[in-house]
Amino acid sequence: MSDKKNKRRQKKRRFLVLNKDGYYDYSLLAVVVLLTCFGLVMLYSTSAYVAEARFEDDMYYFGKQAAISAGGIVCMVIISMFDYHILKNFTTFLYAAAMVLMLLVLSPLGVTVNGAKRWLKLGVQFQPSEIAKIAAIVCISYLIVQMGKQIQTLRATVVLLGIGGVLGATAYLATDNLSTGIIICGITWILVAMASPYTRYFVAITAVMFVLLVILVQILKFSIDTAESGSFRVQRVLVWLHPEQNSDAGGYQVMQALYAIGSGGFFGKGLGNSVQKLGSVPEAQNDMIFSIVCEELGIFGGALVLLLFAYLLYRLFFISQNAPDLFGSLLVAGIMIHIALQVILNICVVTNIIPTTGVTLPFVSYGGTSILFLMAEMGIALGVSHQIKLQEVEEESRKQIAVSGQRH
Structure with missing residues (x-):
């Protein structure tokens, strides 16, 4: 009986943090x-x-x-x-759950508040796009670690950006939440830039995108009227x-x-x-x-x-x-x-x-x-x-x- 109890305690300790240094x-x-x-x-x-x-x-x-x-x-x-390493076991689940829950907003389960259909009611009312933010952080972090030296390749960089980009695009298209889409894509972009050897290219692309955005705003300012815009x-x-x-x-x-x-x-x-x-x-x-x-x-x-x-x-x-x-x-x-x-x-x-x-x-x-x-x-x-x-x-x-x- 004592051996069984010890085994149960050891299993619990795998998940709980026992830091003897006490920080x-x-x-x-x-x-x-x-x-x-x-x-x-x-x-x-x-x-x-x-x-x-x-x-x-x-x-x-x-x-x-x-x-x-x-x-x-x-x-x-x-x-x-709890030991944060257990999150590695739930990366796929988190990503899939975030995608499914955001898509469910388009179903009759979606709830409209103040003219925006961004909430989901499954017993309790919540915004599934908030789950997508945590999913992006956990999944991209895990994949960077799993790729190891492969992160140095252009293919790996594109794959990581694509995974985060799909999650961000779903947040925008399914929940009509542009700000969440921007935040998810921003998290992905900066995390990949930190881990990639192409950091200077990320900075250059960001600068170019900012300049193009300023030019587009100026074009809209002088070519389109508020009343005419659909x-x-x-x-x-x-x-x-x-x-x-x-x-x-x-x-x-x-x-x-x-x-x-x-x-x-x-x-x-x-x-x-x-x-x-x-x-x-x-x-x-x-x-x-x-x-x-x-x-x-x-x-x-x-x-x-x-x-x-x-x-x-x-x-x-x-x-x-x-x-x-x-x-x-x-x-x-x-x-x-x-x-x-x-x-x-x-x-x-x-x-x-x-x-x-x-x-x-x-x-x-x-x-x-x-x-x-x-x-x-x-x-x-x-x-x-x-x-x-x-x-x-x-x-x-x-x-x-x-x-x-x-x-x-």
């Missing part, structure tokens, strides 16, 4: 919890009036988000206790170029968000004192919540939020740099790329640097599916950190101190 990135855990708590405070401040008007309950949005966030934090800690995407670009002239064609939300940011000044009007959240900025608790942050807390408050995200990315970079193997390093790098892209796109949309697209601000915007899968990603990153040897971390810290000393 765990509590700094990452702390900044995630801090951002989540800040997001809940801002969510209540932003959504209380609208929730009272729609549902006669000012805690409607806050209550749902708080419950999901608490559950997400618990899941994050639990996931961090394409929804083209209309968004034209509205972005002149939002003040197209307030009735989609520029209203952006203009009101810019008014909110401008009226907040440096230190803001004070928490809870936003005027634009009283219906002027439609669905402010979602994509445009950063504009209310700036109105109530000012540019100073907005800068502090960005500094928190910068520190979050720094901790992810640190874990990726010190990960015990290439798979762990790529996993955390993919998570870092995802967070960075989503924050950049959201801030750029709110400040009208790029055309409007549905990208939430991680840990701050309202959205149950988003917060759950973000917490799952943070759990994976913490799981990687849990396998870093404490001695290696101390050596890396000494190297950083030595380098900074030489500079001075």
